[in-house]
Amino acid sequence: MVRPIRSLGRQGITLVNAFGGMAILLAQFVYSLRKIHRSLPLIIEQFYQLGVRSLPLILVISIFVGAVSAWQAAYQFKFIGAPLRFLGQAVGKATVIELAPVLSALVYAGRVGAGITAELGTMKVTEQIDALESLGISPVRYLVMPRIVACLIMVPLLVTFANFVAIMGGLVVSVMGVNVSSETFLFGFRDSFKLTDFLAGLTKAGVFGLLIGLVGCYEGFRTTGGAEGVGMSTTTSVVTSSVLILVFNFVFAMILFRL
Amino acid sequence: MNDTSTHSGFLVAEQVCKQFGSQVVLDHIDLSIDKGEAVVIIGQSGTGKSVLLKHFMRLIKPDSGRILIDGQDIADLSFDDLVPVRRRFGMLFQSAALFDSMAVGENVGLGLKEAGEMSRDEIHDAVIEKLEMVGLTDAIEKMPSELSGGMRKRVGLARAIAGNPEILLYDEPTTGLDPITADVINDLIVDLNEKLHVTSVAVTHDMTSAFKIADRIVMLYRGKVEFAGTPDEIRSCDNEVVQQFVSGQADGPIQVR
């Protein structure tokens, strides 16, 4: 009876420590921005590594996200007898507000968040982080800042791209599979499109990007214990940022889309 | 410099304690190293030699106690205040710790580049000079993954001396190397000590290396300094722990757990 409670308590303490540690790292990140000019080449490198190189993955998942949302919307419409000419509205809203930001962020956490943790974790256990410090170079400015900046900027850009691709995916499915003309679909999409929805989606994307970068770096720096440790912290990184993305997303929904 | 210290040493650890979780690694360590001295720290694996060495550059923060560098207590300095202190040091890490995303030349020159005080050409010349000293000019374009263990250590050494430091810290400079490469590294270390008049602290459990480079040998045991003395003193002392370690015997007061 006592043991599970004690274990739960220990996990609770770990969680509180982790959030404290992340808050400190966030503050150090913000402070390091005063030297952003000295890290520009590193930031550009990360734009490429974490942004451009994520395009193919975001492209593929977005096509299928758009496609399945058109298909499922059509299926539900048939079921409740709603007219199919509203398909563009349904797919557009769902994509811009929820599907593109959340699913892109989750996939991004799996690719980029894991990559950041594995790289920094390996550097930690092989003393490369110590070596940086020994040369008088701040690991926060040199490693953390370029990665978080890249995530912060690249995730919104990727989500914009994902929006576009997903709408196209939905369009293809509605024309070929559901028999709704492209004019009808696009009219519906334009009709329901609100700039504020789009901006809300981008804001979320920015916050998700920050979370992924922050958690990725934090878990990387915390890594101990060789290759096994790197594996464990990489898993923790992806799990933590995925859960945080979904929790924050719900909080956003309650704030931005009041019933 | 402004700190009133009871020690006159150049590098001083004063009552330094460090524990990880419940494991006490350093237990009130006192160690004072003079300017220009070459000290070797010996001890079993896992006794905290690397942890102690990293304290001198504040890569690890002591739980309590003071670390004085040239009279200045660095135990509580901020990152920015530590930069000028760290620039006085060079460190060769146990695993060499080369940046594996950078070629050898970039590894050696990174500290100079980030310090932002030298032109590209000056940095390039400095990198070539240091790689020459370790006999690796040909490897300048190579990535760390393409190097052997001995070469990695030598690149690590070139990187450590790139900024012409006054103080050099070596963490197991010869471990895992063949005896000939190990001797090359030993000679380099002796050379640096004599020619550049650096103060050096080396961690090793290679006694040949220790006797070759040390002015003074310090033995760590169970979180404390068990013995400190010249190579001759350590050879002739009758401390059983020291004798067991120096002669490399399984039987004795040190039990391998």
Ligand SMILES: Nc1ncnc2c1ncn2[C@@H]1O[C@H](COP(=O)(O)OP(=O)(O)O)[C@@H](O)[C@H]1O
């Ligand atoms: N960052 C750390 N976190 C937890 N334990 C550590 C850490 N660094 C070192 N230790 C522990 O401290 C002890 C001494 O380590 P170390 O100084 O590396 O030994 P060595 O004398 O072989 O260099 C070891 O038991 C090691 O597991």
Ligand SMILES: [Mg+2]
């Ligand atoms: Mg060690």
